[in-house]
Amino acid sequence: MKILQAIKVSFGAIRSHKLRSFLTMLGVIIGVFSVVTLVSIAQGATGAVTEQIEEMGPNLIIVNITGRGHRTLSLEEANRLAGREGVRAVAPVVSGRVTVKQGNVTLDTTLEGTSPEYRTVRNQSAQSGRFLTEADLQFRQNVVLLGGSVAEELFPLGDPLGREIRIDGTPFTVIGLLEEQGAGLGGSGDDKIIVPVTTAQRLLRISGISTIYLQASAPEMVDRVIAGVEAALTLHFRDDQAFTLFDQAQILDTLEQITGTLTLMLGGIAGISLLVGGIGIMNIMLVSVTERTREIGICKALGAKKRDILLQFLIESSVLSGFGGLFGLALGYGAGIAISNFTDLTPAFSPLVVAVALVFSLCVGMFFGLWPANKAAKLNPIEALRAQ
Amino acid sequence: MIAISGVNKIYYLHGVQVAALREVSLSVAEGEFIAVAGPSGSGKSTLMNIIGCLDIPSSGVYCLNGEDVGRLPDNRLAEIRNRHIGFVFQSFNLLPRISARENVELPLLYRGISSKERTRLALKALERVGLADRVRHRPTQLSGGQQQRVAIARALVGEPSVILADEPTGNLDSGSGNEIIALLHQLHRQGKTVVLITHDPDLASQAQRTVKMYDGMIIREEVRVP
Ligand SMILES: Nc1ncnc2c1ncn2[C@@H]1O[C@H](COP(=O)(O)OP(=O)(O)OP(=O)(O)O)[C@@H](O)[C@H]1O
Ligand SMILES: [Mg+2]
Numbered sequence: 001m002k003i004l005q006a007i008k009v010s011f012g013a014i015r016s017h018k019l020r021s022f023l024t025m026l027g028v029i030i031g032v033f034s035v036v037t038l039v040s041i042a043q044g045a046t047g048a049v050t051e052q053i054e055e056m057g058p059n060l061i062i063v064n065i066t067g068r069g070h071r072t073l074s075l076e077e078a079n080r081l082a083g084r085e086g087v088r089a090v091a092p093v094v095s096g097r098v099t100v101k102q103g104n105v106t107l108d109t110t111l112e113g114t115s116p117e118y119r120t121v122r123n124q125s126a127q128s129g130r131f132l133t134e135a136d137l138q139f140r141q142n143v144v145l146l147g148g149s150v151a152e153e154l155f156p157l158g159d160p161l162g163r164e165i166r167i168d169g170t171p172f173t174v175i176g177l178l179e180e181q182g183a184g185l186g187g188s189g190d191d192k193i194i195v196p197v198t199t200a201q202r203l204l205r206i207s208g209i210s211t212i213y214l215q216a217s218a219p220e221m222v223d224r225v226i227a228g229v230e231a232a233l234t235l236h237f238r239d240d241q242a243f244t245l246f247d248q249a250q251i252l253d254t255l256e257q258i259t260g261t262l263t264l265m266l267g268g269i270a271g272i273s274l275l276v277g278g279i280g281i282m283n284i285m286l287v288s289v290t291e292r293t294r295e296i297g298i299c300k301a302l303g304a305k306k307r308d309i310l311l312q313f314l315i316e317s318s319v320l321s322g323f324g325g326l327f328g329l330a331l332g333y334g335a336g337i338a339i340s341n342f343t344d345l346t347p348a349f350s351p352l353v354v355a356v357a358l359v360f361s362l363c364v365g366m367f368f369g370l371w372p373a374n375k376a377a378k379l380n381p382i383e384a385l386r387a388q
Numbered sequence: 389m390i391a392i393s394g395v396n397k398i399y400y401l402h403g404v405q406v407a408a409l410r411e412v413s414l415s416v417a418e419g420e421f422i423a424v425a426g427p428s429g430s431g432k433s434t435l436m437n438i439i440g441c442l443d444i445p446s447s448g449v450y451c452l453n454g455e456d457v458g459r460l461p462d463n464r465l466a467e468i469r470n471r472h473i474g475f476v477f478q479s480f481n482l483l484p485r486i487s488a489r490e491n492v493e494l495p496l497l498y499r500g501i502s503s504k505e506r507t508r509l510a511l512k513a514l515e516r517v518g519l520a521d522r523v524r525h526r527p528t529q530l531s532g533g534q535q536q537r538v539a540i541a542r543a544l545v546g547e548p549s550v551i552l553a554d555e556p557t558g559n560l561d562s563g564s565g566n567e568i569i570a571l572l573h574q575l576h577r578q579g580k581t582v583v584l585i586t587h588d589p590d591l592a593s594q595a596q597r598t599v600k601m602y603d604g605m606i607i608r609e610e611v612r613v614p
Contacts, residue, residue, distance in 0.1 A: 005497060016485050298481045301442055302542070303470020303498040305463050381442045385481070 003315065006308075010316035013288070024284045025324035027277025028364065032328025032357045035270035037335050040347035042266055044340075046259040047348050053251055055181070057123035059088075059216040061226055061247045063233070065209060071237050072208025075197060079115075081214065084228055086221035091118040093211040094197055096204040101166040102154040109150050110192040111167065113200020121215040124189070129161045129176030136196040143199075144172040148180045148190035167193070170203060222247050271360070277324065278364035285317050285372035296376050297384025310377040317369025318362055325361030329354060389549070389581065390416040390439060395448030397434050397604075408434040410604040412448070416583065418549065421576040423592040424585045426601030432585045433554055435601070439583060440473045440552045441465045453549075470498050474543030476553040476572075480535040482527040488514060488538045489523040495546040513541040517571060533564025540571050550581045557591070569594070 014021045065073055078092035094113040099106060112118075116132045119125045126145055136143055144165065151160050160174045172195065181189030201207060214229065216222045226245055234240045289296070296309055336347040397409035408431045416422055424432050437443040438450055444458045444465075451457065452468065460468070474495075475481075482491045492510040501509075514523055517537040527535050536556060543551055553572060557565030569584075569591055576582045584595060592598045593612065600608040 002500070005503070012485055294481075295483055298483060299494065299498070300466065301440070301469060301475050301481075302495045303466050303546075305466045305498070307463075308498055382437055385442075385477075 003311070006312050006315045007319065009312060010319050013316055014319060020284060021320060024280050025320055025327065027280040028274065028321045028324025028361050029277075029328040029331065031270060031274030031277040031364075032325045032361050033331045033335070034273055035267055035357050035360075036329055036332030036349070036353060037339075037347065038266035038270050039263055039353050040332070040336055040349050041339065041345055042259060042263040043350060043353070044346045044348040046255070046263075048346065049255060049259075050252060052181075053248055053255070055123060056248065057121050057213070057215060059219055059222055059248075060121065061214040061216060061222060061229070061245065063212040063214065063229065064244045065211065066242055066244065071242070073212075073233075073236065074207065075201070075209060077236070078209045078212050081212065081229060081232070082117075084225065084232075086217050086225045086228070087214055088217040089117040089121050089215045091115055091121040091213040092197055092209045093118070093213065094200045094204060094206050094208075095210055096200075096206070098168050098193075098203075100150065100154065100193065102163070105154055107150070107153055109147070111200060111204070112192055112194050113197040113204070114194060115197055117215075118194070118213065121213045124179050124181060126176030127179045129174070131176060132194070132196055137198050140198045140202060141196055142170060142172045143175045143195065145176040145178050145194040146174055147178045147192045147194075150191060150193055151177055167195070168203060222249065274361060274364055277361075278321070278368040281317050281320055281365055282368035282372060284320075285313060285369050286375070288316070289313065289372050289376040292376075293379060293384045293387040296379050297381050297387065300379070300381035301385060306377040309379075310373045313373030313376050314366055314369050317373070318365040321361045321365025321368075322358070324365075325358045328361070329357060332357075389418045389453050390414070390583075391449075391451040392438070393449050395438065395445040395450060397431070397438065397443070398446045407604050409438070409445075412604070412606055414599060414606060416581060418581055419576070419579050421573070421582045421596045422584070423595035423598045424583065424601060425587065425589070425592045425598055430601040431604040432601055434604075436552050436554050436583065436585055439550070440475060441468045466498075470495055471546065472548050472550060474546065474548040474551045476536070476539050476543050476551065476556045476568075478555040478558040480527070480532070480539050480559070482535055482538055482542075484527055487524050487526060488519065488530065488541075491527070491538055492542045492545050494542065499546065509545055510541070513545040514538070516544065517541045531564070532560050533567060536560060536564070536568050537571065540568065540575075544575060544580075548580075550583065551575055552583050552585075554585045555587065556584070557586070557588070 075092055079090060081087060082090040091114050096111055097108060098111040099108055114132070115137055116134060119131050125131055129145070131145065135141070144167065146154070146160060154160065154165060155163065160177065163174050164171050165174060166172070178190070178194065195203070214225060216225045226247060230245055233243050237243065299309065333349065336349060340346045392412060392414045395409055395412045396407065399406040399408055412435060424435065426432055434443070438445055441452070441457055449456060449458060452472065457465070457468070483494070489507065489510045492513050493506040496506040496509060511520070511523060514520055517540050519534060519537055519541065522530060522534060527538070530538065551572065556568050560568065572582050572584060584591065586592055596612055598610045599606055600610070
């Protein structure tokens with residue numbers, strides 16, 4: 001008997017019990033729906049964060065000076081790292097919390113003192129006005145670039161360029177607005193202000209550097225630069241605990257580990273509901289085999305082989321679960337659109353998830369249909385014919 | 389073509405042996421019309437199940453067209469039922485959810501015949517039993533006599549050599565019953581071997597030969613003198 005014919009016949013059987021078939025499918029629908037939705041949300045969130053990390057700048061290496069002990073790293077010493085092999089640019093950073101004031105608006109924000117290289121290394125320049133220059137650093141100019149949210153709060157109406165604000169009481173001139181970055185790891189990339197590093201050292205009364213952003217000249221140089229800088233800093237501090245060094249790859253690795261586990265967990269939980277759906281299918285197929293015992297007997301009398309009966313019931317359970325899977329997928333897709341419309345999350349529907357969910361739901365139908373189908377195929381034709 | 393010799397059929401019910409057939413021997417020639425009669429429980433249906441390859445003997449030999457059926461695997465038996473046997477049951481045994489035409493198509497479906505050809509043959513078979521105007525009806529939308537005619541169409545659609553009818557008129561009034569018997573005689577005239585199980589002495593007497601059973605044994609054979 002041809003498979004297509006068996007599918008047609010199974011549609012008839014499913015149609016003759018519409019409500020029952022729908023309720024049976026519901027288990028699979030909910031299972032596939034939750035698998036697809038949860039995994040897509042997890043992947044969407046991962047994708048968003050990954051993008052932000054990558055936007056931090058290409059081939060970025062971050063050195064945090066925790067400054068244990070008495071030694072610090074001076075600005076000149078930090079800048080000297082630029083001369084190392086494989087280093088394209090260095091942006092030393094001094095940072096701290098400050099209070100800014102404009103008119104009668106006062107707010108707390110993060111101040112970063114850095115050099116013009118910050119622009120390339122951190123991939124963030126001025127969207128209007130200008131960025132820092134060497135001259136600003138040399139003359140310890142009181143100039144400042146405002147992050148998006150700071151600018152909005154301080155100057156809700158007018159253009160901040162050229163205006164004056166007070167940082168911890170000291171007057172600064174606004175020379176530029178920073179490009180929008182959105183919320184990233186470790187707080188908003190827009191809730192900060194940038195001043196020349198030399199100015200910041202004086203303002204915050206810090207002599208050392210707290211963070212150095214390094215840009216390697218090529219992706220394959222990253223590991224070598226890390227090793228070299230690590231050795232140099234260990235020598236400088238006489239202590240390898242005084243600083244931490246990591247690059248984007250490490251951050252991404254950690255992130256992937258976390259989200260991978262999360263995705264697996266969500267997928268697993270949803271998978272269990274799919275399994276429960278499968279058991280529902282098995283249950284209803286067993287009922288169906290019992291109800292149709294006589295029909296099975298008739299078919300056998302007319303020459304149906306074991307294979308024909310087995311195939312018939314297997315296809316029926318697979319059609320149930322397969323269509324359940326399709327409906328679940330459609331629902332999940334709809335939910336994804338709704339979620340991205342009403343929240344900040346954008347679920348990512350990877351073809352892999354869609355394929356896995358569909359194949360898995362089909363397999364659930366076949367697996368849980370196997371036992372009932374086998375039961376039907378093994379029926380003795382005479383006894384089956386005698387059933388009521 | 390049907391050659392049964394020394395066949396026993398023993399059922400086990402809760403550990404107790406029930407002999408449904410004892411040392412039954414019977415030959416039916418090709419194109420013969422025989423009737424099997426006997427009281428309830430005498431083993432008529434059991435005999436028919438064995439002739440129809442729905443069941444195999446506990447002992448003894450049954451040869452159909454020279455092939456020892458008792459040794460064949462299930463799949464081969466299904467194939468023989470499909471190609472060589474046409475069943476007509478007392479309770480019609482049509483599938484309730486599909487139309488008359490689709491019911492008639494079933495044996496062809498298991499033979500792997502294309503959908504177009506199936507439909508053509510099924511319509512022809514329904515025409516032969518006088519139901520050309522009822523092809524779309526479900527079994528529940530047909531009278532008992534019509535249902536049994538659909539069953540006969542289903543039995544003959546695959547052009548089997550043997551038609552086995554187990555009390556085909558048992559659930560019918562005499563009028564529709566006579567139509568069914570007339571159809572069986574017509575099939576016989578067209579060269580089919582017909583085995584008719586019946587309680588009705590009148591019907592039995594119309595056969596070329598009547599086999600009387602009692603308690604699992606064939607106790608008498610009567611040949612009709614034409
Ligand atoms: N599956 C079975 N298990 C146990 N005993 C059985 C089974 N099938 C038939 N029998 C027994 O075999 C005997 C013959 O049964 P069978 O159905 O062949 O009778 P029958 O002549 O067709 O009767 P009727 O005219 O009522 O249809 C009966 O005694 C019955 O109880
Ligand atoms: Mg009987």
